[in-house]
Amino acid sequence: MDSTNLREALRDYIKKFIHLSEEEFELLCDLFSYRKLEKREHLIKAQERCDRIIFTANGYFRFYHWNDKGIEITSDFYFVPSYTSFLTGDPSLVNVQAMESMEVLEISKSDLEKLYVKSRNIETLARKLAEMIAINSERHLFLLLGQTAETRYKELMEKYPQYIQSIPLQYIASYLGITKESLSRIRKSIH
Amino acid sequence: MDSTNLREALRDYIKKFIHLSEEEFELLCDLFSYRKLEKREHLIKAQERCDRIIFTANGYFRFYHWNDKGIEITSDFYFVPSYTSFLTGDPSLVNVQAMESMEVLEISKSDLEKLYVKSRNIETLARKLAEMIAINSERHLFLLLGQTAETRYKELMEKYPQYIQSIPLQYIASYLGITKESLSRIRKSIH
């Protein structure tokens, strides 16, 4: 996949949310810059401020931080690096790392805000993205709350089988709120 | 607090997000309707579709659902009843209940969408609300993941002492992902 293909993927992605005119899409696209990421490369590290949004068509990012005991906790697999930091301007609580080598388009917060003023549709797009992110978090919360670890894992298998296939189990475990050893036991007891 | 006061509280609340002209605020206000809720009254029940946003200046709502075993799980204390259902149009997964008798202003989704067309600022307000809700969920997620129950409780005490004071502990426990008995033990061991 090269820069042009990625651009087309972005176009398809945006179509799911809103119809942009060709001019609007060009306006937006011109402010995105293309970049290659190495596997394990960090998009952002904890304490840094996140001032951009990333689009990618291949691969996931991993969000992680360290708890009180210094254990690494994976909190999400997503594509907007530290959305909270992006919105608030506060330092990011999470590290965001490319799970595989990938190509991305990135746009800065300030450029995006300029576009809001120029194009109403682009602001509407931003609203719908925020809504989608809110829905995503709510879904993760719902998964975590009030279910046993086994149920959580089964639900993830059903709803996001691609996660289980492409993401190391140690990170899945963390996303489910358990240790990798616990997940391993659960997998054993299921099969 | 009467209808007029609630309206002023709404004005103050909105100011935190965006400056609306007096005309825009009137436009918005006219579509909100005033309503009194009894303690324990449900704003929405699971399986219903949520087609409105609520504003209140006094009191919380409780979001809850039942897990596989029929145990009641409290997932949030918030003021937009089932935001996911509101956005997607899908049936709500949660019940939303007034924690105390309160007065609210409510606006329907269709009215709100009409306003988006009439006023750009009101759409911007909607974007900022979505962003705030996304941040809220992320914060809750972060609290749940990778910390012991005791740490979670202490963190909640620090950051949201008003929750501990005004919300029954059984619901707090659930919000922290544990049983009321566990929370009771934790409180005992802390004091």
Added chain:
DNA sequence: GAATATATTTGACAATTGTTAAAAAAATCA
């Protein structure tokens, strides 16, 4: 204020999950 309902705590025990250290399996890289 007494009666009733709701919320919180307690204790004994069971089940789940975490911890540690090590082995086995799989993936990566030169």
Added chain:
DNA sequence: TGATTTTTTTAACAATTGTCAAATATATTC
């Protein structure tokens, strides 16, 4: 391919949390 790194599994044991049933405490209602 072979060596190295990373990931996953295993096992024994410890710690945490859940379950159930009952007692206490608190709040609500008439």
